[in-house]
Amino acid sequence: MDRRDLRGVHGLRRPLAVAADALLAAFLAPRCAACADPLERPTGGPVCESCWARVEAIRPPFCVVCGGVLMSWRALGEAADSCPTCRRRPSLVDSSRSAGLYEGSLRNIVHAFKYDGRRTLAPRLGALMRDAGRDLLSSAACAVPVPLHPWRRFRRGFNQAADLAGSLDLPVVHALWRSRATAPQTGLTASGRRRNVRGAFSNSPLLGDRVRSSLLVDRIVVLVDDVRTTGATLDACARVLKDAGAAEVRALTVAFAAPPDTGDQRLETRETETA
Numbered sequence: 001m002d003r004r005d006l007r008g009v010h011g012l013r014r015p016l017a018v019a020a021d022a023l024l025a026a027f028l029a030p031r032c033a034a035c036a037d038p039l040e041r042p043t044g045g046p047v048c049e050s051c052w053a054r055v056e057a058i059r060p061p062f063c064v065v066c067g068g069v070l071m072s073w074r075a076l077g078e079a080a081d082s083c084p085t086c087r088r089r090p091s092l093v094d095s096s097r098s099a100g101l102y103e104g105s106l107r108n109i110v111h112a113f114k115y116d117g118r119r120t121l122a123p124r125l126g127a128l129m130r131d132a133g134r135d136l137l138s139s140a141a142c143a144v145p146v147p148l149h150p151w152r153r154f155r156r157g158f159n160q161a162a163d164l165a166g167s168l169d170l171p172v173v174h175a176l177w178r179s180r181a182t183a184p185q186t187g188l189t190a191s192g193r194r195r196n197v198r199g200a201f202s203n204s205p206l207l208g209d210r211v212r213s214s215l216l217v218d219r220i221v222v223l224v225d226d227v228r229t230t231g232a233t234l235d236a237c238a239r240v241l242k243d244a245g246a247a248e249v250r251a252l253t254v255a256f257a258a259p260p261d262t263g264d265q266r267l268e269t270r271e272t273e274t275a
């Protein structure tokens with residue numbers, strides 16, 4: 001279908017969509033799931049356009065390892081492509097990217113998606129991730145969502161990471177299994193959190209060894225999650241994927257919760273909140 005055809009389809013749909021929006025807005029008065037203002041275009045999804053427009057993207061320079069914002073003066077120094085935290089502690093994740101900072105509008109949208117079960121937000125959040133992670137996604141063989149513990153998955157009704165992974169135009173491989181619920185992390189230091197998730201993930205028993213090998217061995221794998229906090233969870237998942245033979249593990253998340261050199265106190269609050 002060329003551009004003209006697309007315009008034609010939109011041209012037909014538009015009056016209907018406008019009428020539907022007017023009716024929905026008048027009779028149901030739905031509100032934006034992120035800011036609670038009345039929705040002008042309810043057929044456009046549960047979040048208003050001004051909330052989407054306020055999502056703060058992470059712009060370069062950023063750390064190639066964790067995807068966090070680098071202060072520009074750091075980018076001028078040596079080892080310019082990674083942040084102090086990543087230089088201090090090598091990660092099993094080879095490179096990472098997040099669509100935006102986990103604050104303000106994006107935080108509200110992620111909350112609506114994850115805690116209010118607004119799963120229709122996944123494709124648009126996925127589009128933000130595709131934009132931000134274009135380099136990571138190119139040449140990748142598959143997307144692997146960070147799993148929830150089966151009990152949490154049952155209670156929530158869906159795994160937000162799996163919904164996001166399904167929006168990336170890559171085959172989704174449910175290669176991992178969370179055998180231990182890891183919350184609460186409150187009161188733990190960064191290294192304590194790392195210890196807390198160590199051993200929490202394993203190969204999924206639902207995937208046979210031969211299938212797993214054919215999908216992962218010598219492949220580039222993109223780990224997908226909603227919010228990155230300290231990166232401890234992604235690192236623990238990357239360990240399992242690399243043990244299974246993955247050549248490279250990249251991580252893509254919707255949101256980046258805090259700069260990598262932010263104090264533990266702030267990370268603590270957010271990790272607890274996003275568990």
Ligand SMILES: [Zn+2]
Binds near residue numbers: 034049
């Ligand atoms: Zn809004």
Ligand SMILES: [Zn+2]
Binds near residue numbers: 063065066067083
């Ligand atoms: Zn970093």
